[in-house]
Amino acid sequence: MIPELRTLIAVARHGTFAAAGEHIGLTQSAVSSQIKRLEESLGFELFDRTGRSATLNAAGGMTLARAEEIVALFSKLGELPSDENANGLLRIGAIASVQSTLLARALVRFRQKFPQLRLRIVPGVSMHLMDQLDAGEIDTSIMIRPPFGMLPELSWQSLVHEPFMLVVPARIKGNGWRKLIQTHPFLRYERTSFGGRMVERFLRSMHLAVQESIELDELQGMVQMVANGLGVALMPMGEAQLPLPRSVRAMSLGEHTFYREIGILQRSPKGSQPAVHQLAQCLRDAAEAGFKPADSPQG
Structure with a gap:
């Protein structure tokens, strides 16, 4: 029942089933199912539903306050x-x-x-x-x-603070990162992650068109894919990524460098x-x- 109570709190906090699902990693239908399961268990409805919108009713407001207390107490079990x-x-x-x-x-x-x-x-x-x-x-x-x-x-x-750099196979010649990033397959830092969002904003702000190839969140895996000639990648250079393999080189973005x-x-x-x-x-x-x-x- 704790997951359902947390979902109720998320819906109340973020306003809609869709927004709550985005923040807690569930689909809108999964959020709806959890709320329905909670209502069936309690024996009364928590929301007034009109079309696609759902507004917390009086019973839902009282339940929300109790849910917050229960979840807070549950979280203290491991303190x-x-x-x-x-x-x-x-x-x-x-x-x-x-x-x-x-x-x-x-x-x-x-x-x-x-x-x-x-x-x-x-x-x-x-x-x-x-x-x-x-x-x-x-x-x-x-x-x-x-x-x-x-x-x-x-x-x-x-x-x-870790600077983002363009990581390319060492065999690729040239130091013009703008050209290299647009003319080779692009290994994308998973775009729903915080780091991936930074990459996406950078590409848009610089008006760079890339050749989408592979998308992943594992940085070490990204380095190895570059080492195997699968493409180029914009990624943060922290100690976890260093030293780079000899078959890989990292290029600075100069004045356009951004940081994680x-x-x-x-x-x-x-x-x-x-x-x-x-x-x-x-x-x-x-x-x-x-x-x-x-x-x-x-x-």
């Missing part, structure tokens, strides 16, 4: 005690590119402070991680900064756990120290 040495579970959302780099380094110091805590790394794209944090399914998130405003109960701390900002999204200080604040500090320290070759395993 940690204030004692630093207590057992507990900390759920950390993280995009793929930080898990083996920034987060891995930060957890070395964090483990020294909280040796008995259990950690669960929850993978996902930034949009879904933000929704999971809002729903109380995770305790903090390391992700790309949203390209839109954030809810007031959430706070953002910036960690690193990676940071920590968490609840406001009053609503966060002590361990979350400590993790944020460890992440800031790891970001400031930067990546050093000595940090890599020697083989």
